[in-house]
Amino acid sequence: MNRLLNPLLKKINRTNKASISMRLRLFFFLMILVLTMAGGIIIILLVTGTFTAGITESRRLIKNELQHASNNISMQYGQLSLQAVSFSNDISQRINDKLKEQNLTFSQLSQHPKQLEQLLSDLFENTYYSLQKCKGSGAFVILDTTVNPSLVNANQSKVGLYLKNMEPNVISASNPTFTLLRGFSSIGRNNSINLHTQWSMEFDISNADYYIQPILAAKNNISLPLSKLYYWSIPQIIPGTSEDVMLCSVPILDSNHNIYGVCGFEVSAMLFKLLHMPDNSTYSRMFCMFSPYQNSRVEINHSLFAGGYSMRDFSKKDVTLIVKEHHTSFDDYNIKDSVYLGYHKPIQLYPDGSSFSEDIWITAILLPKEDIVNSITLINVVLACLLCMLVVMGIIISVIFSNKYLKPISQGIRAIKLGSEEDLPKTNVQEIDDLIYYLSDYKKELNRKIEQDKYQITKLENFINNTKTLTPAERSVFNHLINGLSAKEIADTMFLSINTIKTHNKRIFVKLEIASREELLLYISMLKEIGLELI
8 A cells, every 4th residue: 555655645745845935936036127127227327327417417507607607797897898988988078178168288287286176076977977877886087197296106196086886786876875985085075975984085006907008008009999998907906995896997088099097987896796696506605706817827816706605715815726628527727725616718808909809808607626526426325325225115015025925825825735625815816826726626636536546455455355265165266267267167177066156256256345256357457557466
């Protein structure tokens, strides 16, 4: 019996200890899927430049800010230049009228202080209203004369008029806050304008490029119109004051090209900062710089600044900003150990053919290098964290899905193993449910066959044991029966009557618990199949 049952039972119950469970296989499959998706996302991000999107976005932002700032600066300085030329024409006409009225020449004014004071008083109205109309922080008139030519260095002192708008960013045409920085004190008193805290009577032109340069240009280029003779000074501090200013100076000429002096408008450092502050919602230390430019160098102390980063430590010193242009990335701007990134763009302050058209000015939008590095690093860290979260979520989902999806399958297989035939779990997956029920039915059928085989083997064992109870005579008849002889042939062979043989047959069938000769031959055949022989 054991030789028959053992191979069958081993085939049913064997398990491969080295195999991997279905749950673990599904988990690994889902993990490979998640990691493949994450890897694909990373490749897509790399190919599309998302990891460098911070650089691209920063470059776009700075270039847009530069375009905006350069347009505004170009417009502001262009309008002031045109207004300064118009201002010069008005002043020139006013001077000519007053000289004719007083029957004086311009050179005689230094000998007539009263008439000079009256002339400047008359020029106040033009200066006042011109400053109101323009978007500057000040307006000035400097005449090529002095009140007292006998004083030492009288040739470096020029009489004039300088009005300052103390609130240039406030649109208040009806009641502007003006002060008198230069000019006769009586002019301020007569016009209810306070003297500036740094007021002085006359201009010191010893180092005044805003006076010297347009005068020289007018002398050397007689044929040029005023629109090509104006001059923008480098940012500087007017002697006796404390704030950087840029001055647009235009020669004051009569019809015979005689030079009376210069006039123009001022752009203070404060006004520049108020008008051209960049949008620093992304980078708090972004700033705008307006500077003369030569040989990839910028003199910091000759620049105006606007923005959230203070250049005060550098702007008061003779420090040079070294510019390194790059076509594929930010331009570098180096000051000693400090590095700034950004872009610059030339600004055309003068028309073609102007006396100063070779002067190059630039507008630059800059910020400290570490700000961009930190911003890009932050963006990449956020992307990396999001990818890590994606992988972690994938792992969690894989665990949950593998447990939830395979739990009913595992329960069904376990129920089949334990022989449970009731309440087989449903996975709601048609193929798996069909397999579970097929395996269940198969096991039932297999168990039925095993039980049937056990019953047959038990009967064979009883049959074998019962053959041992046969008498010698019955055994002889039994041997002839299993050899296929009929009752008559057995009677002839054993020399017995046919009735005696039939009697022995009945007793043999009773002792062996069989009903017929065919059943006897069946048992003999089954014994031969399993390799057993009766002794």
